[in-house]
Amino acid sequence: MSSTTNSPTHHTSTIGAIGAPSRRNTELALLVFAVVIPVFAYANVGLALNDSVPPGLLSYGLGLGLLAGVGHLVVRKFAPYADPLMLPLATLLNGLGLVVIWRLDQSKRLSNYAEAAPRQLLYSAMGVALLAVVLIFLKDHRVLQRYTYISMAGALFLLILPLVPGLGANIYGAKIWIKIPGLGTLQPGEFAKIVLAVFFAGYLMVKRDALALASRRFMGLYLPRGRDLGPILVVWVISILILVFETDLGTSLLFFGMFVIMLYVATERTSWIVFGLLMSAVGAVGVASFEPHIQTRVQAWLDPMREFELSRAGVQDGVVHSEQAMQALWAFGSGGTLGTGLGQGNSDLIGFAANSDFILATFGEELGLAGVMAILLLYGLIIERGVRTALAARDPFGKLLAIGLSGAFGLQVFVVAGGVMGLIPLTGMTLPFVAYGGSSVIANWALIGILLRISDTARRPAPAPAANPDAEMTQVVRPS
């Protein structure tokens, strides 16, 4: 294992984890806040909109409390040494998301859209259930290693699903959904993210030595051998195919980015990062040169006002012009530093997807700069806890899986938040936990479940050395 070659200071995190208290009570205390804050926010919205505490306050509070409680009990029982921050952070984001989705449900402008909050609460329950399933049945994350190639097949299957005629649904230009009769739509990409991470981790753990060592040095970079380029080329091509056939820049970027991160971590070769960046640039520019959907997104990013005017003028030139990018910027700007207060903004002007892809704009307008920075820092904390779990994990598969999942989570937050705020071109993706969307919420709870499992394994105290009559003469060497 390569970490054994590291300087001794790098062992502190792993050593420090040994014998750590379980921190389950810390988690419980944080969970109380994670439930109480959204309940207050919910009351706040009701008071602002109707001058009365919303009638659903009690059931809503109990619902969220129940989810948090179940999550906590499952963790306490099945992953007692798991990271204490992840569950409260996810609960808080999920709760705030529910409040804002409910707030947008009350909007007259969006009255054409079905009520979303009750469904989102149901999805959240399903998500927490999946988290429990993961923690109960996945006793050790290393079990997943066995399913490396099945995962690959599964991920490809999930990615291809939206392209199957009769099953896929084209919603506003992106073909990333499938229709399930009677149940609604599903975004298989959200689940593929996790399955792919399992595959990458298993694959790279086996191949990393070959990928890392067999290389030539050129201009300070280690150039991989031609045949070692195979895997990254395959993933690159698949990402390009997603981009072309599902016209989804976000998912494509997310998968490729996740692979590059994991490849870099597995091989410790900076050259892979350089290759990855070059290949994504070539791929993105190449596809953008002939794909009008992507071109429109880039134009909307460079000049959102023009897109707004085109959309208002009802220009019909074969591509969908949307005023959403400009409306989102206005929502952020109108919120200013402190925001208008929950329920008092006009972010519903964004229209379609105001409660999913664009939900951050409502936070921006109603909670202001302060609120959005808080939300972003909550995401930052989740990512940081994920990376810390990767650092603490004692097996390379766990390390790779943890960094893959948290890296993908971080990239997703960046791609969607950056898109809505106009930092990068907008791509249709959901903000984890906060945005409306069943697939997203359920998949992200599962993701948290796996991270909790890895962190539990990592922080679990090493079994006490067997009683030995010669104990006093034996020097104990702690495993690293």
Add this chain to the structure above:
Amino acid sequence: MNKPLRRIAIFCGLLVLALLIRDNWIQYVKADELRTDTKNRRVSIERYASPRGDIIVGGNPITGHATTTSGDFKYKRTYKDGPMWAPVTGFVSQAFGANQLESIEDGILTGNDDRLFFRNTLDMLTGKKKEGGNVVTTLNADAQKAAYNGLKRQGGKGAVVALEPSTGKILALASYPSYDPSSIAGNSDKDAEAWKKLDKKNNPDDPMLNRALRETYPPGSTFKVLTAAAALEDGLYTDPDAKTDSPDPWVMEGTTTRLPNEGNIPCKNATLRVALQYSCNTVFGKIGSDLGNDKMLDMAKKFGFTEEQYTPVRSSASVFSDDMNPSQTALSSIGQFNTAATPLQMAMVASAVANNGTLMKPYMVDELQAPNVDTIEKTEPEEMSQPLSAKNAQILQSMMETVVDKGTGSNAKIPGVKVGGKTGTAQHGVDNSENPYAWFISYAKGADGTAPVAVAVVIEDDNAVRDDISGGGLAAPIARNVMEAVIESKK
């Protein structure tokens, strides 16, 4: 494996940092720009979120507000006697913006004006809702009613402007045909339909045109008052009752064309008084020609020609050309050729004469009020120019009074009040093919010698029989009613 992990951690930190920086950019640095962007619908929502302040005439609001049930704009504007007051108020519409007074004083009316900032901040702290301030106008409701009803009875297109000569206050400002700004105040389909109907493209009458301020007409014989003033000021003639050097028939200098008089009237070497009484083209044409383009233009400018007036609603600039030859100057001096004037401009001419030669700057906003009716700004009367001396002004007054007493303006007589006036019938169209415009400008003078009101009336009547159109016949009665209304309201 931990070294790249730490680097990835830093990379993820940078991603979050980039988001934080971007957020600060759009929510702090660019926030005001985005928030106040006029295309940002929140700006309009905010604008209509509280009732707009009122425009006030004689202590009574001529505007109001109503709550709208559909859409996201809470209040919309309503108008009392909308068509009558439209040239004063302009309109403000949820769908189509605003114009004229509603647009110019928008800050006060919405309460967003910087001068209300301190008050608004206090109100915010005490929890009071934001309110708009009021705009108090100088208008006289009775005079406006007389003006509008007179035009309406006439049926053709036209405009009336009445001024208070001693201050420049606008007392009446009517235009016909007019429109009801209430009908386009909302943003419903009905408003859109009304708006479309009012559009000049669909409505040849162009009811939204403010003819009192924005339309220029050839002033015809009413311009002779200005020409007479120029002659007196120049010293070309000093005695209104002395013979002038005016052959009849008179061939215009540099041409072989005779300048005709209307009908058989005693114009040969007529005195200024008689020439004005009978409206002699030959006499005033020759005066213009004798004085020359420069002197005539100079006098026209002193009366306000060639410049837009801001009342604060902008008026069009009236025209008197430069660089004309003597015959063109002669025609211009009887209000033909290129000469064109707004009704406001001709009211200013009458007003300056009535005010003993001093022209006051015309204005219609007397006072801007805060929501609690404290005065924020009060307009003080302002002298614009002194086109003629008091002595010459009084000479001209006596001449104009003769026009009403014995001449073409007898329809404007008011028992017990001295009225001075001048009729005009201006030709227009190619070879005078279209019906002429009927003009009348006048003032009424009280017993103390000061004039409470000066009026200009213009009627463009496409349907009337040509011979019927004369300033004295169509326009003078309206002017009389307006002057009477002002005098009555002063009692």
